[in-house]
Amino acid sequence: QQQVKQSPQSLIVQKGGISIINCAYENTAFDYFPWYQQFPGKGPALLIAIRPDVSEKKEGRFTISFNKSAKQFSLHIMDSQPGDSATYFCAASGRMGQFYFGTGTSLTVIP
């Protein structure tokens, strides 16, 4: 059972544009929501993360928006660059610390 649903599966954005990836979860026990970036053949690297007590968190060009009542959260990449081309995973973590990942979004930024 997929505990975290992610969309879109793939995304193509022009350089300088905004990339938006959405995730939804069901388990209200989740209390930590990170986003990871993964390049081919590499392990995931933490980008940014948020807890449910805030609705938005921004770090540089990356912003997480969190809607607790809708059980949804999204990643916004501002001024997208070709170097941002990678696969992005959202995740949700419960009390025991296990991460449940979304299905991933393959982002391509066209120069």
Next chain:
Amino acid sequence: GAVVSQHPSRVICKSGTSVKIECRSLDFQATTMFWYRQFPKQSLMLMATSNEGSKATYEQGVEKDKFLINHASLTLSTLTVTSAHPEDSSFYICSASWRGTHRETQYFGPGTRLLVL
């Protein structure tokens, strides 16, 4: 940031043999390590959670006798794929965290590509 290494990075083995993958936290003591499996262009699927000195907790559907996990020290966890078959071919990734201020933060290793012939 914290560094997690895996060894080997790539392994090819014959069907029926066992393969051991090591996961090490290089600059911190990992109280908890996680093992994931990732098929091409798919998500990471949590296989098991291991705490140092105790038995691993396996996710539903993961055969504990097939995927043996040992977390003997605070810096090392091993995953042994026993009697490997071609369907076990996958990308195996470990992550590590510690009981600190940012308990939820997991640092991922670079992954191990397993190919079973």
